[in-house]
Amino acid sequence: MMGIQRFFLTLAITLSVLIGNGNPVLSFDGGGSHQKQQPTLCQELIIPFGYPCSEYTTQTQDGFLLGLQRVSSPSSLRLRNRGERGPPVLLLHGLFMAGDAWFLNTPDQSLGFILADHGFDVWVGNVRGTRWSHGHISLSEKNKQFWDWSWQELALYDVAEMINFINSVTNSKIFVVGHSQGTIISFAAFTQPEIVEKVEAAALLSPISYLDHVSAPLVLRMVKMHIDQMVLSMGFHQLNFKSEWGANLLVSLCDTRLSCNDMLSSITGKNCCFNESRVEFYLEQEPHPSSSKNLNHLFQMIRKGTFSKYDYGKLKNMIEYGKFKPPKFDLSRIPKSLPLWMAYGGNDALADITDFQHTLKELQSTPEVIYLENYGHVDFILSLQAKQDLYDPMISFFKSTGKFTSM
Ligand SMILES: *[C@@H]1O[C@H](CO)[C@@H](O)[C@H](O)[C@H]1NC(C)=O
16 A cells, blocks of 8 residues: 555645646635535526526436536527427536536537537536535435445436436437546446437547546556555545545656646546636636545446446445346447447547447447547547537537427
């Protein structure tokens, strides 16, 4: 456990190091950011640009209260007054992010706004544990059980609930857009017939199911040092890099061999196209909390090359699953009839090309694919050229499925 010393050694560091721009931009709130009454996502990032936005809360089968935002375009008001809306689209954000991810640039650059401008009925997902989710019916964030989940529950409970809820409000099948962890949970959810039957088509940015070719140096170091198991055994169940210990943990991983100067690149790969002068603004929103168990599950995938349920070890697997090994999510169970569109990047250190090809091989269908050589992992949501490179082709793909009768 060499890492523990390094972990405690590092003090008084600011999270600005996360991006390496030298300015202290994050305050440490020690987690638990729910105590203060804060503005909603609608109020903070969407309504100020003139887009109608309403907040919804829905409850998962295991008692989590998820926040959803519904966004439309100012110019679509006329349609809405006639009681008409375009087809619903659900946006599923990545790890350590939340629904704000789709609204971080200007309205003509950010996917959430662009989809609304094209007449979509935009629904913004926020998974459990993020700042835009609303806790749990009986557990507090201070309870260990509140954080007892991984992306498996995000797929089977959170995505399932979001899709059921939107389906019951709109009485329509749903387009799904995912980024990063949002694609992991989409793939897993789409293997479930009762979920995928309500999905019209999906567009996946930085698609991930297998993770055994991750090349991000900082991630590989964390895997090698067993940071995931260490954190859990130390009793940290919430993983919050805005908290002091979370920031220290990250910084403790840097040394002469692995500089922290460009920490974002050592986690996500070299990003070509986001706006460096907006980093402070991005860091007002990001990173959101997740669970240590989720990190552990993701690291299991890196170590073992599997796309399976959480591995508890032989004995507990037997109790949980009735088998020694955790069951796989079988990508070939995703119906061939589900239209899929995917975009991946040559500099993406998390959604590696080899892993992506592994995913493609297991699918029954042949998705439409866009390859962007210069793109790193966060370019897919933050690139200043994302509209031309990605979002316009994505919207053409959605429209090609022929569900735009009211447009
Ligand atoms: C980049 O961000 C800065 C700061 O928010 C902004 O003033 C500028 O217009 C942005 N550039 C582009 C091309 O969007």
